[in-house]
Amino acid sequence: xxxxxxxxxxxxxxxxxxxxxxxxxxxxxxxxxxxxxxxxxxxxxxxxxxxxxxxxxxxxxxxxxxxxxxxxxxxxxxxxxxxxxxxxxxxxxxxxxxxxxxxxxxxxxxxxxxxxxxxxxxxxxxxxxxxxxxxxxxxxxxxxxxxxxxxxxxxxxxxxxxxxxxxxxxxxxxxxxxxxxxxxxxxxxxxxxxxxxxxxxxxxxxxxxxxxxxxxxxxxxxxxxxxxxxxxxxxxxxxxxxxxxxxxxxxxxxxxxxxxxxxxxxxxxxxxxxxxxxxxxxx
Amino acid sequence: xxxxxxxxxxxxxxxxxxxxxxxxxxxxxxxxxxxxxxxxxxxxxxxxxxxxxxxxxxxxxxxxxxxxxxxxxxxxxxxxxxxxxxxxxxxxxxxxxxxxxxxxxxxxxxxxxxxxxxxxxxxxxxxxxxxxxxxxxxxxxxxxxxxxxxxxxxxxxxxxxxxxxxxxxxxxxxxxxxxxxxxxxxxxxxxxxxxxxxxxxxxxxxxxxxxxxxxxxxxxxxxxxxxxxxxxxxxxxxxxxxxxxxxxxxxxxxxxxxxxxxxxxxxxxxxxxxxxxxxxxxxxxxx
Numbered sequence: 001x002x003x004x005x006x007x008x009x010x011x012x013x014x015x016x017x018x019x020x021x022x023x024x025x026x027x028x029x030x031x032x033x034x035x036x037x038x039x040x041x042x043x044x045x046x047x048x049x050x051x052x053x054x055x056x057x058x059x060x061x062x063x064x065x066x067x068x069x070x071x072x073x074x075x076x077x078x079x080x081x082x083x084x085x086x087x088x089x090x091x092x093x094x095x096x097x098x099x100x101x102x103x104x105x106x107x108x109x110x111x112x113x114x115x116x117x118x119x120x121x122x123x124x125x126x127x128x129x130x131x132x133x134x135x136x137x138x139x140x141x142x143x144x145x146x147x148x149x150x151x152x153x154x155x156x157x158x159x160x161x162x163x164x165x166x167x168x169x170x171x172x173x174x175x176x177x178x179x180x181x182x183x184x185x186x187x188x189x190x191x192x193x194x195x196x197x198x199x200x201x202x203x204x205x206x207x208x209x210x211x212x213x214x215x216x217x218x219x220x221x222x223x224x225x226x227x228x229x230x231x232x233x234x235x236x237x238x239x240x241x242x243x244x245x246x247x248x249x250x251x252x253x254x255x256x257x258x259x260x261x262x263x264x265x266x267x268x269x270x271x272x273x274x275x276x277x278x279x280x281x282x283x
Numbered sequence: 284x285x286x287x288x289x290x291x292x293x294x295x296x297x298x299x300x301x302x303x304x305x306x307x308x309x310x311x312x313x314x315x316x317x318x319x320x321x322x323x324x325x326x327x328x329x330x331x332x333x334x335x336x337x338x339x340x341x342x343x344x345x346x347x348x349x350x351x352x353x354x355x356x357x358x359x360x361x362x363x364x365x366x367x368x369x370x371x372x373x374x375x376x377x378x379x380x381x382x383x384x385x386x387x388x389x390x391x392x393x394x395x396x397x398x399x400x401x402x403x404x405x406x407x408x409x410x411x412x413x414x415x416x417x418x419x420x421x422x423x424x425x426x427x428x429x430x431x432x433x434x435x436x437x438x439x440x441x442x443x444x445x446x447x448x449x450x451x452x453x454x455x456x457x458x459x460x461x462x463x464x465x466x467x468x469x470x471x472x473x474x475x476x477x478x479x480x481x482x483x484x485x486x487x488x489x490x491x492x493x494x495x496x497x498x499x500x501x502x503x504x505x506x507x508x509x510x511x512x513x514x515x516x517x518x519x520x521x522x523x524x525x526x527x528x529x530x531x532x533x534x535x536x537x538x539x540x541x542x543x544x545x546x547x548x549x550x551x552x553x554x555x556x557x558x559x560x561x562x563x564x565x566x567x568x569x570x
Binding site: 005006008009012013015016017018019020022023024026027028030031033034080081082083084085087088089091092093101102104105106107108109110111112113114115116117118119120122123124127128144147148151175176177201204205206207208211212234235237238241242249252256259260263264267271 | 295300303304309371375390391394439443490496499527531532562563
């Protein structure tokens with residue numbers, strides 16, 4: 001008996017579709033569940049008050065502020081280095097062994113386990129540089145973690161600027177740096193911005209790198225300097241989910257919702273910028 | 284003067300270009316610096332193959348075999364789940380889905396990649412763990428299986444996006460040639476596209492597995508964290524990553540326990556390094 005190839009195809013395509021559903025449906029469910037159960041917890045008090053009664057009620061304000069500090073610190077550190085590294089890779093490096101090694105280093109940096117970043121931050125910033133568990137230690141650790149993301153995105157943005165732009169600028173007598181500064185970088189800004197925002201989102205959501213470098217279990221007041229410990233949203237969610245018994249489910253879901261919203265809004269903004277830029281691109 | 288300024292800027296750019304190498308080296312050096320000290324008290328063989336991990340007993344027993352096996356068990360489970368589903372989804376997105384659907388699916392996958400692991404861990408705790416508990420009638424749902432399922436999800440975005448890229452970069456004329464010979468779309472995918480994209484798909488799978496081995500928070504929250512030799516996929520286990528995350532907070536700086544946790548970090552670093560270098564070789568083979 002001949003097998004009908006179109007029947008085989010239909011069966012195969014059905015399974016491929018099923019595989020896709022198996023990924024996409026749970027993602028949708030996760031988001032819907034968190035929104036549905038977390039939304040009732042969200043009110044002004046929850047967002048602006050300190051945690052009370054052993055974190056079983058009250059708000060999450062110090063954790064939100066801590067995360068904003070950490071994310072800002074991380075990006076202030078990682079953006080200049082990442083951007084210049086991307087300029088090096090796209091404009092200066094030649095296709096040689098050094099270039100290969102740098103790219104391999106970036107791939108490895110992106111692949112290192114997040115908890116290993118935590119160990120590294122502990123050994124280098126907290127213990128060796130004696131910065132202690134502090135916002136600065138945590139920010140630097142997060143900054144190094146998001147570096148590969150920023151380098152990769154910025155490099156792609158820089159490389160997508162057409163060669164003719166550079167040639168025209170150079171032929172008009174501009175120097176290499178002037179060309180980069182006035183022609184290449186301005187045209188690559190949307191791509192760089194996308195990478196930066198994705199980096200922000202990643203830094204805001206990571207827990208393991210801040211476990212031993214900054215995160216405070218419970219801290220009722222806001223940090224006063226960069227050398228203070230701080231609470232952070234992802235760590236706070238971990239704490240109230242596993243370390244503190246009898247926390248109201250509403251509080252947990254509410255915290256998860258705030259964190260998820262923060263991260264997803266950043267990703268959404270990045271996607272929108274990329275989309276608009278693609279439409280506007282004339283070359 | 285302008286020449287001088289440019290000279291400075293270009294040197295700065297070079298230094299930043301080298302920064303990634305510097306950071307990888309720094310990470311490895313500092314892990315080694317703190318981690319190698321543990322071998323003063325326990326031999327490397329006993330550390331890697333010792334069957335008991337009691338870091339705070341007196342004297343401490345620092346054998347990480349149960350943790351390594353825990354990591355491998357959870358990772359193997361996650362791989363079995365995520366590879367077929369992930370590659371299947373990649374094929375669907377790259378080859379079958381209409382353009383509009385494709386955009387939505389890709390956004391969905393990106394969304395999954397963006398969800399913080401602690402949020403996935405939390406959701407796993409409140410939904411998946413009770414489910415596993417009641418399906419298999421277990422005393423606790425915090426098991427290797429729950430961890431594998433959750434980690435499979437976290438590996439999907441990596442596997443799907445890289446495998447999809449690999450399929451996408453197969454030259455168009457391969458496909459057209461197969462069609463011209465009368466092959467169906469599925470025959471073309473199965474006999475032409477997949478073999479042509481195989482090294483990229485292999486790299487996708489490896490990077491996905493690398494992500495799983497290194498994953499920390501979700502795994503710590505839902506695998507139960509029992510530091511004993513894993514007995515079954517339905518029992519609690521503890522991974523290398525979860526051990527570091529759970530215990531470093533209590534370890535005294537400079538103690539044997541502290542050094543041992545760094546040594547685990549070295550093991551993890553070497554694993555991820557090997558995986559990434561190999562995957563990179565596969566990705567370059569394609570070009």
